[in-house]
Amino acid sequence: MQVARTPRLILRQLVPEDASFILVLLNSQGFIDNIGDKGVRTLNDAKEYITHGPMTSYAEQGFGLYAVVLAENGFQIGICGLIKRPTLEHVDLGYAFLPQYWGKGYAFEAAQASLALGKQLGIERIVAIVSSHNEASKALLNKLGLKFEAQLQLTPEDAPVELFC
Numbered sequence: 001m002q003v004a005r006t007p008r009l010i011l012r013q014l015v016p017e018d019a020s021f022i023l024v025l026l027n028s029q030g031f032i033d034n035i036g037d038k039g040v041r042t043l044n045d046a047k048e049y050i051t052h053g054p055m056t057s058y059a060e061q062g063f064g065l066y067a068v069v070l071a072e073n074g075f076q077i078g079i080c081g082l083i084k085r086p087t088l089e090h091v092d093l094g095y096a097f098l099p100q101y102w103g104k105g106y107a108f109e110a111a112q113a114s115l116a117l118g119k120q121l122g123i124e125r126i127v128a129i130v131s132s133h134n135e136a137s138k139a140l141l142n143k144l145g146l147k148f149e150a151q152l153q154l155t156p157e158d159a160p161v162e163l164f165c
């Protein structure tokens, strides 16, 4: 199901058939270094990630992480959307793209569409959390108009992250 359209992109709900793309994306170096290792190693793991993660979120929250595809050819290039984590009070913006699609403004376009979607859904405050070392993501957040607010420790095991609002 399509949820948003931008000049170059379509955001649509993830489905189990996206497993091969998710398997590649979640094991890409940028994802592992900046978001973490989700332990998704097989197509079956990827299907479970999609059904237990994004698809459960659509059903329970009415939003989630979406597949970002190029409007011109339908290529899957990344994921972007909104997440409600049990460890964070507010809804946060999330995104990750395959490295070959970085530096083209796609992340900015998809993130803007996700923030607009959040507004349409009546979500008043959307935040973002980012590792201090993730300069590309922080630059994107600044470009979107979000500003650094505080350092956060989401769980005792995790490294501190920066909260942008």
Ligand SMILES: CC(C)(COP(=O)(O)OP(=O)(O)OC[C@H]1O[C@@H](n2cnc3c(N)ncnc32)[C@H](O)[C@@H]1OP(=O)(O)O)[C@@H](O)C(=O)NCCC(=O)NCCS
Pocket: 030, 031, 034, 035, 095, 096, 097, 098, 101, 102, 103, 104, 105, 106, 107, 108, 109, 129, 130, 131, 134, 136, 137, 139, 140, 143
């Ligand atoms: C974080 C991440 C999404 C940022 O992606 P990105 O490619 O740097 O972001 P964009 O797609 O918006 O690209 C921005 C650059 O594209 C270039 N660009 C090219 N064509 C463009 C266009 N038509 N419109 C806008 N920018 C364009 C610009 O140079 C722009 O740089 P600028 O900000 O200096 O103007 C990407 O690095 C990623 O997926 N990382 C791994 C996962 C991750 O870290 N997720 C975030 C966790 S908090």
